[in-house]
Amino acid sequence: MDKKELQTYADKLKNLELERPIRIMEVCGTHTTQFFYTGVKDLFPEKLSLIDGPGCPVCVTPNRYLDRAIEIARTHEVWLVTFGDMMRVPSSYSSLQKEKAVGVPIHIVYSPLDALTLAQENPEKQVVFLSVGFETTIPTEAVAVKKARQEKLKNFSILTGNKLTPPAVRALLDAGEVKIDGFILPGHVSVITGIKGWRFVADKYKKPCVITGFETQNLLIGTMALIHLIQNGNPEIINEYSQVVTESGNEKAQEVMAEVFESTEAKWRGIGTIPESGLCLKEPFQEFDANLRFPVNPPEEVEPRGCRCGEILRGLVTPLDCPLFGKKCLPETPVGACMVSSEGACAAYFRYQKVSP
Amino acid sequence: MCLAVPMQVTEINGEMGKVEIGGVCREVGLMLLEDIRIGDWVIVHAGIAISKINDQEAEETLKLFKEGGMI
Numbered sequence: 001m002d003k004k005e006l007q008t009y010a011d012k013l014k015n016l017e018l019e020r021p022i023r024i025m026e027v028c029g030t031h032t033t034q035f036f037y038t039g040v041k042d043l044f045p046e047k048l049s050l051i052d053g054p055g056c057p058v059c060v061t062p063n064r065y066l067d068r069a070i071e072i073a074r075t076h077e078v079w080l081v082t083f084g085d086m087m088r089v090p091s092s093y094s095s096l097q098k099e100k101a102v103g104v105p106i107h108i109v110y111s112p113l114d115a116l117t118l119a120q121e122n123p124e125k126q127v128v129f130l131s132v133g134f135e136t137t138i139p140t141e142a143v144a145v146k147k148a149r150q151e152k153l154k155n156f157s158i159l160t161g162n163k164l165t166p167p168a169v170r171a172l173l174d175a176g177e178v179k180i181d182g183f184i185l186p187g188h189v190s191v192i193t194g195i196k197g198w199r200f201v202a203d204k205y206k207k208p209c210v211i212t213g214f215e216t217q218n219l220l221i222g223t224m225a226l227i228h229l230i231q232n233g234n235p236e237i238i239n240e241y242s243q244v245v246t247e248s249g250n251e252k253a254q255e256v257m258a259e260v261f262e263s264t265e266a267k268w269r270g271i272g273t274i275p276e277s278g279l280c281l282k283e284p285f286q287e288f289d290a291n292l293r294f295p296v297n298p299p300e301e302v303e304p305r306g307c308r309c310g311e312i313l314r315g316l317v318t319p320l321d322c323p324l325f326g327k328k329c330l331p332e333t334p335v336g337a338c339m340v341s342s343e344g345a346c347a348a349y350f351r352y353q354k355v356s357p
Numbered sequence: 358m359c360l361a362v363p364m365q366v367t368e369i370n371g372e373m374g375k376v377e378i379g380g381v382c383r384e385v386g387l388m389l390l391e392d393i394r395i396g397d398w399v400i401v402h403a404g405i406a407i408s409k410i411n412d413q414e415a416e417e418t419l420k421l422f423k424e425g426g427m428i
Contacts, residue, residue: 028359030358030359030360056358083358111405113386113405114404133358133403187359188359188361188400191407221428224428228426240418242417243410243412243414244408250390250408
């Protein structure tokens with residue numbers, strides 16, 4: 001799409017006449033950031049609001065998960081291996097970054113396959129991979145576990161903290177706390193789940209949805225298409241990101257996920273326990289479960305006082321409503337997870353939101 | 358966290374392959390895709406290609422949106 005066409009769509013969105021106030025939720029953390037970064041959010045007409053959803057795996061990982069990981073590292077001779085995003089997330093009493101600073105062996109990787117390589121190259125070390133992520137990431141972690149089994153690796157295990165996004169959207173809709181007219185659904189999660197993974201939002205809850213990508217044109221067109229559906233009272237799902245998202249999704253990825261993992265209830269920070277929204281290893285793969293290999297019992301979890309991440313993740317308030325935002329809670333010294341993750345709503349607001357002095 | 362990067366396949370060695378964009382090369386897993394050929398564009402997440410990119414499909418979608426008066 002050329003610059004001129006893009007400008008036409010930008011003008012169209014800016015000048016859209018809405019019959020009534022419309023509230024849309026973007027589920028994905030990358031969308032949260034991109035709406036700010038591209039400036040598309042600034043084009044929203046007055047009556048259109050964007051509610052940030054629970055779409056960042058780092059933000060919704062509960063303290064207990066990190067407390068457990070840190071306790072494993074403190075009480076057993078292991079190497080913790082993690083995606084970089086998790087390093088600064090506060091646990092109840094510490095963070096991976098603080099632990100690393102005092103000498104706990106923590107390695108950062110880009111891919112679960114890199115964690116596997118670390119285990120292969122260091123057979124005398126026990127490697128524990130912190131398996132965090134939504135559907136986009138889960139198949140890559142399933143591949144790593146499957147390979148570990150094929151290669152009979154005895155020094156590789158994972159601490160499962162993975163989460164499934166459709167059950168979280170269902171839980172938000174069931175709770176009914178927040179009024180949402182339609183959803184911008186996550187692009188790369190949908191690559192795996194396919195459109196079919198989200199049909200229930202339109203069919204059962206009668207909410208229009210658009211699956212869209214992450215570039216300026218995707219956000220502009222996706223938002224306008226969603227408004228069109230909402231204003232016409234048309235609870236459908238349309239796929240704006242058809243270059244990579246299909247009706248059935250990535251079936252090979254779904255197969256490897258189903259082979260390695262099974263669903264279980266999971267605790268989401270700020271939202272609570274959601275049935276069938278987490279994953280645990282299936283029986284043939286349980287030898288790779290770090291929870292079983294390194295049993296620990298960390299102290300009771302503690303939530304930071306005054307932090308409103310929970311309500312932000314449920315779309316009830318914005319970061320600007322939190323008393324800690326921009327004062328005690330800053331990107332350099334985050335209190336809550338939504339400020340830590342670069343895709344958290346607080347970090348996005350801090351970086352991009354124009355605030356009058 | 359669900360960022361994925363479009364890259365072009367330059368080499369295939371069984372389940373693994375090499376991909377490239379703007380001079381940056383990386384070895385990635387191709388085990389989650391079917392019928393991958395050299396020259397295909399894929400999106401890569403956490404070291405594994407998770408989808409082929411079909412630009413023609415995207416153009417057709419845009420056309421349909423325009424015809425449907427959605428944008």
